[in-house]
Amino acid sequence: MSAEADAEPLLEVRGLTKIFGALTACDRVDLTIAQGEIHALLGENGAGKSTLVKMLFGSLEPHSGDIRWDGKPVRISSPSVAKKLGIGMVFQHFSLFEALSAAENIALSLADRTPIAAIAEKARSLSKAYGLPLDPNALVGDLSVGERQRIEIIRCLLQTPQLIILDEPTSVLTPQEADKLFETLERLRAEGKSILYISHRLDEVRRLCDRATIMRHGKVVGHCDPRRETPASLARMMVGSDVKAVERPAAPQESGEHLLGICGLSRKPAGPFSVPLRNIWLHVPAGQVVGIAGVAGNGQGEFFEAVSGEARQDAADVIRIRGKAAGLMGITERRMLGAAFVPEERLGHGAAPRMTLSENLLLTRHATDAKAFVGAGGLVKTASIDAATQRIVSEMDVRKSARDPEAASLSGGNLQKFIIGRELDRQPSVLVVNQPTWGVDAGAAARIRQALIELARGGSAVLVISQDLDELFEMSDAIAVMNNGELSKPIPIAEATRERIGLLMGGAEPGHAAPAALAGMEPA
Amino acid sequence: MGIAESILLTIATAATPLLIAALGELVVERSGVLNLGVEGMMVMGAVCGFAGAALSGSPWVGILSGVAAGALFSMLFGVLTLSVATNQVATGLSLTILGLGLSGMIGEPFVGQAGIKLPSLHVPGLTDIPLVGRLLFGQDPIFYLSIALTAGVVWFLFRTRTGLTLRSIGDNHASAHALGIPVIRYRYLAVLFGGACAGLAGAHLSLVYTPQWVENMTAGRGWIALALVVFASWRPLRVLAGAYLFGAVTIGQLHAQALGIGVPSQLLSSLPYLATIVVLVLISRNRRLTMMNTPASLGRAFVPDR
Numbered sequence: 001m002s003a004e005a006d007a008e009p010l011l012e013v014r015g016l017t018k019i020f021g022a023l024t025a026c027d028r029v030d031l032t033i034a035q036g037e038i039h040a041l042l043g044e045n046g047a048g049k050s051t052l053v054k055m056l057f058g059s060l061e062p063h064s065g066d067i068r069w070d071g072k073p074v075r076i077s078s079p080s081v082a083k084k085l086g087i088g089m090v091f092q093h094f095s096l097f098e099a100l101s102a103a104e105n106i107a108l109s110l111a112d113r114t115p116i117a118a119i120a121e122k123a124r125s126l127s128k129a130y131g132l133p134l135d136p137n138a139l140v141g142d143l144s145v146g147e148r149q150r151i152e153i154i155r156c157l158l159q160t161p162q163l164i165i166l167d168e169p170t171s172v173l174t175p176q177e178a179d180k181l182f183e184t185l186e187r188l189r190a191e192g193k194s195i196l197y198i199s200h201r202l203d204e205v206r207r208l209c210d211r212a213t214i215m216r217h218g219k220v221v222g223h224c225d226p227r228r229e230t231p232a233s234l235a236r237m238m239v240g241s242d243v244k245a246v247e248r249p250a251a252p253q254e255s256g257e258h259l260l261g262i263c264g265l266s267r268k269p270a271g272p273f274s275v276p277l278r279n280i281w282l283h284v285p286a287g288q289v290v291g292i293a294g295v296a297g298n299g300q301g302e303f304f305e306a307v308s309g310e311a312r313q314d315a316a317d318v319i320r321i322r323g324k325a326a327g328l329m330g331i332t333e334r335r336m337l338g339a340a341f342v343p344e345e346r347l348g349h350g351a352a353p354r355m356t357l358s359e360n361l362l363l364t365r366h367a368t369d370a371k372a373f374v375g376a377g378g379l380v381k382t383a384s385i386d387a388a389t390q391r392i393v394s395e396m397d398v399r400k401s402a403r404d405p406e407a408a409s410l411s412g413g414n415l416q417k418f419i420i421g422r423e424l425d426r427q428p429s430v431l432v433v434n435q436p437t438w439g440v441d442a443g444a445a446a447r448i449r450q451a452l453i454e455l456a457r458g459g460s461a462v463l464v465i466s467q468d469l470d471e472l473f474e475m476s477d478a479i480a481v482m483n484n485g486e487l488s489k490p491i492p493i494a495e496a497t498r499e500r501i502g503l504l505m506g507g508a509e510p511g512h513a514a515p516a517a518l519a520g521m522e523p524a
Numbered sequence: 525m526g527i528a529e530s531i532l533l534t535i536a537t538a539a540t541p542l543l544i545a546a547l548g549e550l551v552v553e554r555s556g557v558l559n560l561g562v563e564g565m566m567v568m569g570a571v572c573g574f575a576g577a578a579l580s581g582s583p584w585v586g587i588l589s590g591v592a593a594g595a596l597f598s599m600l601f602g603v604l605t606l607s608v609a610t611n612q613v614a615t616g617l618s619l620t621i622l623g624l625g626l627s628g629m630i631g632e633p634f635v636g637q638a639g640i641k642l643p644s645l646h647v648p649g650l651t652d653i654p655l656v657g658r659l660l661f662g663q664d665p666i667f668y669l670s671i672a673l674t675a676g677v678v679w680f681l682f683r684t685r686t687g688l689t690l691r692s693i694g695d696n697h698a699s700a701h702a703l704g705i706p707v708i709r710y711r712y713l714a715v716l717f718g719g720a721c722a723g724l725a726g727a728h729l730s731l732v733y734t735p736q737w738v739e740n741m742t743a744g745r746g747w748i749a750l751a752l753v754v755f756a757s758w759r760p761l762r763v764l765a766g767a768y769l770f771g772a773v774t775i776g777q778l779h780a781q782a783l784g785i786g787v788p789s790q791l792l793s794s795l796p797y798l799a800t801i802v803v804l805v806l807i808s809r810n811r812r813l814t815m816m817n818t819p820a821s822l823g824r825a826f827v828p829d830r
Binding site for chain 2: 058059078079080083091095096097098099100104107108109113139141
């Protein structure tokens with residue numbers, strides 16, 4: 001902290017504390033940001049990074065602590081106060097309005113009453129200057145996530161801020177789009193602006209940032225120069241202990257039976273902002289983990305719905321589970337064939353939030369495990385369900401406050417461990433997971449990934465949809481890329497490079513596996 | 525006055541309260557709030573409008589009482605759903621039930637009393653033009669207000685920054701809050717406007733349409749107004765079209781019944797509902813446009829985190 005003591009810092013935070021009920025999200029946090037630096041804020045999910053920046057942007061009110069801006073004490077009571085001071089923010093979960101145009105979205109965050117047409121013109125010229133092409137008249141709902149983020153950035157820059165806060169900006173970008181963003185950020189730094197950069201991608205932090213502040217459990221636990229650290233040392237500071245690496249034993253020879261086959265799956269868009277699926281071919285052999293990479297919103301959700309049976313297909317043999325044509329079946333029937341599904345959204349989709357863990361277990365498995373869970377006359381066998389619940393809890397190391405709490409009371413990572421455990425406990429022969437470790441901390445994520453690999457090596461077919469390339473490279477035996485509703489041919493992991501996958505994610509070489517690739521698949 | 529002219533005049537009178545109530549609800553729903561209490565606010569406006577006119581002797585005082593009653597009554601809904609974040613559907617339904625009961629009690633002394641009709645406009649010379657004179661220059665003042673209100677709502681929602689902000693709140697209240705837009709304050713004002721409009725529509729019923737007080741005299745018009753908003757896909761000009769279509773078929777089927785054509789009267793009575801729904805569904809076939817105009821956060825309670 002002595003290095004910048006001579007120069008007046010742009011922002012200085014002392015003892016900032018925020019309490020939500022019993023949880024102290026930020027506990028006496030100190031932070032200084034100098035003029036013209038890119039400052040990284042590192043930490044696991046739930047470490048308090050987002051809470052801290054929301055206080056800096058005025059969305060949340062701190063319980064105690066001081067904020068000094070340009071040496072003067074300030075109280076940031078609302079986002080408009082923050083904007084007046086010169087603080088701009090690019091949100092993690094986009095704060096855009098889908099039914100409005102880009103220019104209208106930008107206008108909403110500007111305090112003055114400049115006409116929309118003038119704003120559109122300004123946005124167009126600013127976007128050109130920074131090399132972030134943007135059509136101000138486009139409807140946000142029609143844009144890709146990368147384009148949406150451009151709107152957020154342009155909107156932030158139009159307010160000519162001195163400090164720009166970016167909350168996990170690259171989590172939705174292709175590697176190439178991220179490079180473009182880094183160029184922009186470096187240019188802003190050269191112009192003397194300060195940037196507070198939140199990320200859990202350690203490589204990019206090491207590449208981009210001048211200094212880093214590391215948070216764990218709501219407290220600042222260290223400062224460092226990220227350029228002098230290794231990803232492993234940064235991870236250790238974030239987690240507080242070494243993160244066990246995921247082990248991936250060699251895959252069996254590609255002689256495995258195709259347990260899951262998707263043969264020419266197409267789907268019309270379900271709503272005005274959803275993506276159509278175009279002739280998708282993929283097979284997942286026994287013993288393997290196949291990953292599907294892609295930027296969010298390129299049809300992954302629609303694809304998952306089609307495979308899980310939430311959306312049925314028009315023809316039966318489009319989806320084959322253990323050789324049986326399952327395209328016309330619903331979720332339960334597909335489960336009965338030995339398949340299991342874990343959707344992206346944990347609360348309200350993967351689990352009923354206000355029901356207990358054991359009730360959630362019964363909801364998904366009452367049909368497939370009828371013998372174990374349902375007795376004579378349709379009565380529920382509570383004792384065996386309770387035993388199964390506790391078995392899953394101890395198997396997956398789910399941490400909870402009561403014996404059988406409501407699903408909503410668990411933290412995201414623990415609930416995800418329970419949901420995955422609930423499906424693994426059945427030993428399904430086909431498992432399809434969408435975003436297995438989204439918002440899950442490193443320790444729990446490693447555990448989930450290891451469990452999925454073990455399931456595959458035990459003879460099951462595992463299909464993982466994820467936006468986290470590191471995760472896919474860690475787990476998969478082959479990676480296919482989804483872009484704009486099309487799926488590329490799966491690339492064996494030995495031939496897959498981040499660059500190649502990144503180009504496919506950006507839509508460089510669209511196309512799909514030829515039907516010939518599935519010639520080996522015979523109906524049962 | 526010719527028969528065609530008199531039919532057109534009755535159509536306008538029948539459509540006006542629907543149009544006003546629906547425009548109010550449209551603004552409320554564009555802000556993301558679903559107020560199912562339109563019928564209740566409307567009937568409160570009708571009874572208080574009648575009472576105000578009867579007690580003061582002035583129909584204008586009656587109109588103002590109706591507007592005030594609707595607005596005040598809507599604030600009950602506003603406090604419950606916006607400040608305490610109760611379920612909007614349940615609260616709106618309760619508001620309707622409460623309004624129907626309360627209006628019966630307030631209106632008890634006025635049942636059977638002769639009403640005071642709000643005088644129609646009369647411009648010497650213009651009103652007496654044959655055929656179109658009465659239609660254009662001889663109707664009640666609320667009719668002209670309803671047309672101005674339609675234009676005003678279109679202008680406000682789609683031409684002003686405040687209207688854009690209101691629509692953005694209806695689209696995504698969490699995003700609006702993150703940008704520092706005072707979501708709850710906007711919604712309160714929208715609900716207040718909706719209540720005032722429903723009150724005015726009610727007062728129109730008891731001071732213009734049928735100048736008297738009868739218990740339950742709104743007879744489901746609040747619900748029709750609500751349905752119009754949805755079937756018009758939250759667009760003011762379509763609400764105007766829907767209200768007039770409903771009014772036209774209502775009056776038309778009454779004349780058909782009077783002529784005694786060989787169709788069961790029950791079927792004829794249901795025609796306005798059927799025709800309005802069919803036509804509005806047909807014009808909102810463009811799903812993309814409909815989805816774009818549908819307030820995505822409609823009916824969802826919002827609790828800001830601070």
